[in-house]
Structures are given as structure tokens and as C-alpha cells.
Amino acid sequence: MDSExxxxxxxxxxxxxxxxxxxxxxxxxxxxxxxxGQVLHVKCKETxxxxxxxxxxxxxxxxxxxxxxxxxxxxxxxxxxxxxxVRFEKAWEERGRxxxxxxxxxxxxxxxxxxxxxxxxxxxxxxxxxxxxxLMWLDTLKMLHLDVKPSNIYISTDNKSCKLGDFxxxxxxxxxxxxxxxDGDRNYMAPELLNGPPTAAADMYSLGVSxxxxxxxxxxxxSRDEVRSDSFAVRQLEExxxxxxxxxxxxxxxxxxxxxxxKEALSEVxxxxxxxxxxxxxxxxxxxxxxxxxxxxxxxxxxxxxxHPPSLRSKRKYENTVGxxxxxxxxxxxxxx
Numbered sequence: 001m002d003s004e005x006x007x008x009x010x011x012x013x014x015x016x017x018x019x020x021x022x023x024x025x026x027x028x029x030x031x032x033x034x035x036x037g038q039v040l041h042v043k044c045k046e047t048x049x050x051x052x053x054x055x056x057x058x059x060x061x062x063x064x065x066x067x068x069x070x071x072x073x074x075x076x077x078x079x080x081x082x083x084x085x086v087r088f089e090k091a092w093e094e095r096g097r098x099x100x101x102x103x104x105x106x107x108x109x110x111x112x113x114x115x116x117x118x119x120x121x122x123x124x125x126x127x128x129x130x131x132x133x134x135l136m137w138l139d140t141l142k143m144l145h146l147d148v149k150p151s152n153i154y155i156s157t158d159n160k161s162c163k164l165g166d167f168x169x170x171x172x173x174x175x176x177x178x179x180x181x182x183d184g185d186r187n188y189m190a191p192e193l194l195n196g197p198p199t200a201a202a203d204m205y206s207l208g209v210s211x212x213x214x215x216x217x218x219x220x221x222x223s224r225d226e227v228r229s230d231s232f233a234v235r236q237l238e239e240x241x242x243x244x245x246x247x248x249x250x251x252x253x254x255x256x257x258x259x260x261x262x263k264e265a266l267s268e269v270x271x272x273x274x275x276x277x278x279x280x281x282x283x284x285x286x287x288x289x290x291x292x293x294x295x296x297x298x299x300x301x302x303x304x305x306x307x308h309p310p311s312l313r314s315k316r317k318y319e320n321t322v323g324x325x326x327x328x329x330x331x332x333x334x335x336x337x
Contacts, residue, residue, distance in 0.1 A: 020092060020094055020099075021042070021053065021055075023045075024044065025042035025043060025045060025051075026042065026043045026045060027041070027042050028040075028041040028043055028286065029041050029287060030286060030287040031284060031286065032108075035057075036056065036168060037054050037056045037057050037168075038054070038055050039052055039053070039055075040052065040053045041104065050104045051089060051102065051103065051104050052101070052103070052104045052105070053100070053101050054100045054102070055097060055098075055099050056097045056099070057097075059095070060096045069098045070098065071172070072168045073088075073098065073100050074172070075143060075170040075172050076100065076102075076167040077091075078141065078172060079137070079141060079167065082137045083161065083163075084133045084134040084137070084161065084162065084163050084164060085134050086102050086105060086163045086165030086166075087102060087103035088101075089101040089102055089103065104157065105156060105157060106154060106282065107154070107282045107284055108152065108153060108154050108155070109127065109151070109154075109155070109162070109214060111284075112150075112155065112279070112282055113213070116282075117217070118216055118217055120277065121241045121244070122274070122276070122277040123277045123279060124211065124241065124244055125243075125269070125274045125275075125276075126279075127162050127214060128244070128247070129266070129269050131148070131153060131162060131164060132207070132262050132265050132266040133266060134163070135148070135200075135203050135204070136261075136262035136266055138200075138262075139200055141174075142174050143170060143171065143173065144170060144171045144173065144202065144203060145164065145167065145169070145206075146169040146170060146171060146184055146198055147166060147168060147185065147188075148164070148207050148210060149185055149187075149206060150214055152164065153210070155279050159281065160278055169184045187209070188205075188206040189206065189228075190202035190205035191254060192256050199256060200261065201256035201257070201259045204251050204260065205256070205259060207251055208250075208251025209252065211244070211248045212248055216236055216239040216240060217239070228254075230254060233249065233252040237252075247269065250265075251265070
């Protein structure tokens with residue numbers, strides 16, 4: 001044996017670092033970024049189905065913040081299924097971050113408005129009706145969304161309906177401790193939330209502001225100092241299609257008790273013959289993802305150690321999977337088991 005050209009030890013095979021997300025999905029691109037997370041367009045390696053996965057940007061800094069983030073997943077699952085709410089698939093924890101997998105939708109209404117300008121009248125009626133249906137459903141569940149805005153209302157993949165998503169600010173009133181984070185978008189926030197606890201009327205106000213934005217050319221960011229004033233609403237309502245003007249105006253009442261409930265508003269809408277629309281086509285623009293973005297150098301897994309995603313209708317238990325995934329891969333939320 002030539003000591004200069006050989007070694008008594010076999011070469012060490014490099015291990016490939018793969019996260020749960022990498023093992024189960026191909027990341028196609030980034031659908032969007034926000035202050036709290038990043039939404040990815042992914043494809044399941046096992047089934048070929050495409051989904052959206054929201055990845056929290058920040059790790060759990062404290063047990064309290066972890067609890068609050070987990071409520072988003074719990075509340076979203078509790079709100080499903082409903083045809084006007086983005087379908088929840090499953091959630092997991094990985095390296096101190098929360099991941100939430102949902103159905104893949106089309107563009108959100110903020111993107112849609114940015115592309116086409118103010119919405120057509122039949123599009124506005126469809127948005128109004130579908131979002132009211134979602135809020136009425138949440139009312140029956142005793143849930144508050146508390147972040148109703150165009151960027152959280154998505155067009156279905158068939159372009160025929162709208163779905164309410166993103167339950168990061170939601171509150172389940174069935175729980176004894178229904179704390180509210182107060183981190184919602186101030187441009188859409190009901191005035192009473194600045195000094196008091198949330199109610200279902202706050203969601204109705206947010207829907208009113210959203211409808212006002214979608215039906216006009218108003219820039220809420222430029223008008224943020226006056227958006228909750230009566231004079232602002234009166235002035236902007238003049239630009240709203242006359243058939244919708246009174247409906248939206250009632251949602252913007254300063255006094256929460258004077259706003260209609262979702263059920264009352266939907267009842268009025270259903271008296272009107274709505275020509276439901278097919279939304280105009282809008283291709284989603286995906287930003288690329290650095291191939292090393294999700295690689296955690298502290299995790300070394302064999303490439304063969306692929307774990308399959310749980311059965312989607314198994315209450316998040318690991319049925320129909322190859323083995324039980326070790327905790328080092330991804331701690332699925334024990335609260336779902």
C-alpha cells in the first residue's frame with residue numbers, strides 16, 4: 001500500500017442537509033413576503049399536487065409568542081371547511097418556526113387591483129357576497145378574523161369566487177383566553193379597536209374599507225391619517241358604484257352597534273340579483289428562491305430519509321406514511337394529534 005496515495009480509512013460520504021419542507025416538497029417560487037412570513041408555491045413530491053406554504057420569518061422568541069403563532073394554525077383549521085375560506089391542509093414546527101400549508105389560490109385582491117385598477121361592478125358584488133359568507137360562517141363559529149383586507153382575500157383557481165385567508169390575527173371566542181395581538185393593518189382597523197376589545201363588528205368595518213378601496217382609486221396609505229373619519233368615508237363613497245354605495249356606507253359607521261352583521265348584510269345582498277363574475281386572468285409572478293435558503297447547516301440527514309406528508313384528512317396524524325418522522329425532522333404540532 002502506497003502511504004502517499006492511499007488511506008487506511010474509507011472516505012466519509014457527505015450527508016445532504018434537508019429540512020422537512022425540502023424532503024416533502026419542491027419549492028417552485030415565492031408568492032409573497034410580509035412582515036410576519038413568506039408564502040411559497042410548492043409541489044408535493046409524493047402526489048404532484050401544488051400548495052401554498054406560509055413560513056414564519058421569526059423563530060419563537062418566547063413561549064407566549066409560540067402560543068400566539070400556533071393559534072393561527074388552530075384557528076385556521078377550526079374555520080375549515082368552507083367554500084369561501086382558504087382550505088387548511090396541515091401545519092408543522094421546524095427549527096422554532098411555524099409552517100402552514102394551505103390550498104393554492106390565485107392572486108389576492110390587492111394584486112388584482114394593482115394590475116387592473118378598481119374592480120368592475122360585478123366583480124365587486126362577487127367579492128362582497130363571498131366575503132360576507134365567510135364572515136357569517138366565522139360568526140357561527142364564534143370566531144373573529146380581525147385582518148380582513150384585500151391582500152387576505154384570494155381569487156379561487158377557477159376565477160369564479162373569493163376566499164378569505166391568513167388567520168394570523170384571528171381570535172376564537174370559544175376559548176377562555178381569547179387574547180388579541182393588536183398587530184393588524186391600521187389602514188383597515190375599526191376605530192373602536194384602538195381603545196377596546198374586538199367584536200364581529202370590527203370585521204364588518206374592515207370589509208367596508210376593503211370594498212371602498214377595491215371600488216375606487218383611493219390610496220389608503222396616503223390617507224391613513226383620515227381613513228377612519230366620517231368625512232373621508234362620505235367623500236370616497238361618491239366614487240363607489242351607486243348600487244353598492246349604501247351597503248358599503250353602513251359598514252363604515254363609526255359606531256359598531258350601527259353596522260349590520262354579516263348575516264344581515266348578506267340577506268340584503270341576496271335580495272339583489274347578482275350577475276356573478278368570472279375574474280379576469282392574472283398570472284402570479286413568482287420570485288425565485290435561493291437554493292440554499294432553506295438549508296439548515298445544523299441538520300444532517302441521509303438523502304434516503306425522506307418522510308412523506310401526513311394524510312390530509314387524518315387530523316394531522318401520520319397515517320399512510322413511511323414510518324413515524326423523528327422529531328429532528330419536524331415537530332408536527334402536538335395539538336393536532
